[in-house]
Amino acid sequence: MSSLLSCALPSEHDPRQWSRRKRWMIALIIWNLIAPIDLAMTFYSGVQGQIQDEFGIPNTLATLGVGLYNLGGVFGVLIGGPLSELYGRRPVYVVCSICFAIFSLGSTLAPNVSTLLICRGLMGLLGSPIFAIYGGSVADLFTPEERGPVVALFTLVLQGAPTIGPVPSSFLGPIFPWRSLFGFVTIWGGVLAAATMLFVPETEPKKIRRKIAESEGIAVDIKEVKSSKVWSRALLAPITMLRYEPIMIWTTLYHSFVFGLLFLLLEAYPLIYHTYYSMSREQADLVFIAPFIGNVLGVLIYFGYYKPQYEARQRIIQMESAGKSEIEPEARLPGVLLSSLLVPIGLFWLTFSARPDVHCIFPIVSGVPIGMGMTLLQLSLFNYYIDLYPSMSASTISANSAVRGVVATVLPSVGLPLYTSLGIRNANVLLACISCIGFPTGVILYVFGRRLRAASRWAKQATDADALPHRNIEAAAPLLARSPQTHYGGTSSSE
Numbered sequence: 392m393s394s395l396l397s398c399a400l401p402s403e404h405d406p407r408q409w410s411r412r413k414r415w416m417i418a419l420i421i422w423n424l425i426a427p428i429d430l431a432m433t434f435y436s437g438v439q440g441q442i443q444d445e446f447g448i449p450n451t452l453a454t455l456g457v458g459l460y461n462l463g464g465v466f467g468v469l470i471g472g473p474l475s476e477l478y479g480r481r482p483v484y485v486v487c488s489i490c491f492a493i494f495s496l497g498s499t500l501a502p503n504v505s506t507l508l509i510c511r512g513l514m515g516l517l518g519s520p521i522f523a524i525y526g527g528s529v530a531d532l533f534t535p536e537e538r539g540p541v542v543a544l545f546t547l548v549l550q551g552a553p554t555i556g557p558v559p560s561s562f563l564g565p566i567f568p569w570r571s572l573f574g575f576v577t578i579w580g581g582v583l584a585a586a587t588m589l590f591v592p593e594t595e596p597k598k599i600r601r602k603i604a605e606s607e608g609i610a611v612d613i614k615e616v617k618s619s620k621v622w623s624r625a626l627l628a629p630i631t632m633l634r635y636e637p638i639m640i641w642t643t644l645y646h647s648f649v650f651g652l653l654f655l656l657l658e659a660y661p662l663i664y665h666t667y668y669s670m671s672r673e674q675a676d677l678v679f680i681a682p683f684i685g686n687v688l689g690v691l692i693y694f695g696y697y698k699p700q701y702e703a704r705q706r707i708i709q710m711e712s713a714g715k716s717e718i719e720p721e722a723r724l725p726g727v728l729l730s731s732l733l734v735p736i737g738l739f740w741l742t743f744s745a746r747p748d749v750h751c752i753f754p755i756v757s758g759v760p761i762g763m764g765m766t767l768l769q770l771s772l773f774n775y776y777i778d779l780y781p782s783m784s785a786s787t788i789s790a791n792s793a794v795r796g797v798v799a800t801v802l803p804s805v806g807l808p809l810y811t812s813l814g815i816r817n818a819n820v821l822l823a824c825i826s827c828i829g830f831p832t833g834v835i836l837y838v839f840g841r842r843l844r845a846a847s848r849w850a851k852q853a854t855d856a857d858a859l860p861h862r863n864i865e866a867a868a869p870l871l872a873r874s875p876q877t878h879y880g881g882t883s884s885s886e
Contacts, residue, residue, distance in 0.1 A: 404603060406531045406594040414532045417594070418541055420586050421525055422548060424488055427579045428518040429552035431495065432460055433679075434576060435511070436657045437560025438569035440672045445569075446504040450658070453504075454803040456511050457654060463515025464522075465796035469789060471523025473625040477618055479598035480524050480531075484591055488584035490517035495580050499573040522549070523789075531594035543694050547687065550766045554653060555683040561676035629790035632783060638836065638843055638850070642772060643791045645829045649734055649768055651798040652761065652822070653682070658806030663741075663815055668751045678755050685737075685762020689730075692763070693770045697726045720778035720851060721840040724833055726771030730764040731829030737761035738823035742816060768829075783849045 402408045435442075435456045443453045474483050494513040501507035529541055560572050593599055632639050656679075664675040705718045740757035776791070777784040810818045836843065844850040 400596055400599060401603070404599050406596075406599075407534060409532075417591055418529065418532060420583070420591055421484070421521075421528055422544055424484065424583045424587060425521060425525060425545070426548050426552055427495075427576055427583065428491055428514075428521060429549060430556045431514060431518075431576055432464075432553045433457065433556030433653070433657060434560045434572075435460070435556075437557040437562075437673065437676045438564050438572055441564060441569040442504075442507070446507075448504050450807055451804055454658060454806075455508050457657060457803045458800045459508055459512035460515035461654070461796050461799040463512045463517075464519040465793050465800070467516045467519030468523045468792050468796070469626060469629070471520030472785065472789070473618075473621045474520060475524040475527065475595065476621050479593050480528055480595050481591060481593040483520055483524055484587050485584070487518055487521050488580065488587045492577055492580040492584050495573065495577040499570050499577050522792075528594055531596065539694065539698075543690060546693075546766075546770065547690050550690065550769065551683050551686045554679055554686050554762060554765075557657065557676035557679050558683070561673040564673045624786075625789070628783065628786035629793060632780075632786050632849070633790045633794070636787075636847060636849065638779070638847070639776075639787060639790060641832055642775075642836075643794050645731075645832060646768060646772055646791060647795045647798040648825060649730075649765055649829070650795045651802040652734070652738075652826075653765065654799045655802040655806040655809075655822075656682075657803055659810055659818070662807065662810050663745050663754070664751065666815060667745055667747050667754075670751075678758060681755050681758030682762030682765070685759040685764070686766045688759070689763040689766025689770070693726060693767055697767075697771065700725075718778075719841070720775055720844070721837050723771055723775035723778055724837045724840075726767045727775065728830065728833045728837065730766075730768035730771065731826075731833050733760040733764035733767070734829065735823050735826045737764065738819060738826055742819035742823055745815070745819070779844070779851055780849050781851055 406414065439450075439453050439456065442448075442456070443450065471483060491514055494510045494517065497510035498507050498514065501510060525545060529538060529545065533541055560569075563572055593602070633643065657676075660678050661670075661672040661675040664670040664678060665672070701718070701722055704722060708716055708718050737757045737760035740760070741754050744757060745754035772791075773788060776787040780787050809821075813821065844852060
């Protein structure tokens with residue numbers, strides 16, 4: 392029996408050799424599939440007042456609609472990669488999109504708050520595995536040279552959708568009941584689930600090769616991966632990284648705090664703007680337009696300045712060393728340093744400008760540097776992880792994402808008690824002071840990074856290209872899945 396070599400795919404089955412139009416269509420469907428799942432995370436907040444009134448529940452219980460969604464996302468992201476490795480990307484997209492639409496419908500028709508909260512948690516659990524595999528799909532479809540605009544689009548929706556989520560629901564809340572707005576998300580998710588089933592093929596090369604072999608009745612020399620090994624690697628490796636890597640611990644804790652600010656502000660903004668400017672909750676949620684603008688600016692700064700600067704420096708080092716040396720991971724940290732300045736600036740700005748004798752536009756604009764800092768931190772830090780831990784990058788990102796999800800689960804319920812017990816100004820000062828920890832941490836990593844790496848078990852040690860091959864991973868998008876080490880059209884690729 393003949394054997395189908397694992398080092399090549401026929402051109403008609405190679406995702407990177409499909410027409411540009413087809414590849415972009417697939418990418419945009421996946422992009423649109425991510426949008427409602429990410430938006431639903433905070434869309435709930437804009438109609439939370441209506442939900443409280445209908446079910447007669449306190450604010451703390453109502454905030455669980457956001458917290459449980461995030462908690463489901465913690466586990467969903469962790470299982471997405473293993474499911475994709477075992478069954479392929481297409482089944483994960485199809486099942487997750489259908490389940491998201493089903494439980495979104497359940498939350499729309501929920502007769503009581505318990506049903507609503509359970510459906511919200513299941514929406515997060517069964518929708519979020521998509522976040523763990525979209526990076527692999529982008530790598531399947533596009534070469535590193537083509538990937539820049541695609542990654543920028545995915546980054547924008549992943550960063551911007553949760554930030555802008557409260558705005559449309561707050562704007563439309565006075566006009567439509569919350570069930571109608573949730574119904575819109577359900578229809579949106581259902582349409583995209585249908586589009587996924589119809590137009591998104593399998594793009595994972597190993598699964599494609601196996602399918603070709605089965606259809607032609609020939610053997611394929613792809614080694615079977617034990618499911619137990621896949622699951623243990625996906626679930627235990629992130630815990631190991633957090634336990635033994637101080638760099639991971641400190642950067643993850645700070646990143647989790649900055650990420651969690653968005654969900655704490657879901658409760659803080661309505662209190663601040665109602666107290667000082669007599670805004671309703673729906674009006675106060677419109678303030679999230681400012682952090683969203685910051686998200687957009689952060690993406691533009693990263694892809695327009697930091698990424699080109701890094702690539703130019705990388706080329707110079709490789710030219711000067713005749714390809715024997717490569718850029719060190721600390722070159723990714725300037726974006727982290729800037730973000731760790733922007734977030735405290737925004738929080739102190741909010742602290743001292745939010746008062747009745749100052750026009751509301753001044754505290755509102757403070758959201759712009761906060762949004763910029765959130766985006767720049769995630770983009771720069773994830774790229775730093777991948778350069779720092781070449782063989783463990785997927786585990787580091789999974790660990791970071793899981794901790795962020797746990798923090799985002801807790802903070803919505805903490806926000807109102809924190810502000811009512813400390814007072815608005817004191818609570819803002821506390822958050823601003825905590826956010827200042829990021830800058831000295833970034834400086835320590837930038838200055839003493841090589842020494843810290845020398846004490847690490849998994850961090851990159853050598854700069855010699857022969858000693859440690861450079862992985863050109865385009866990891867600019869958050870929640871990037873395990874990098875595919877496959878061959879496309881006979882050309883080796885390990886981005």
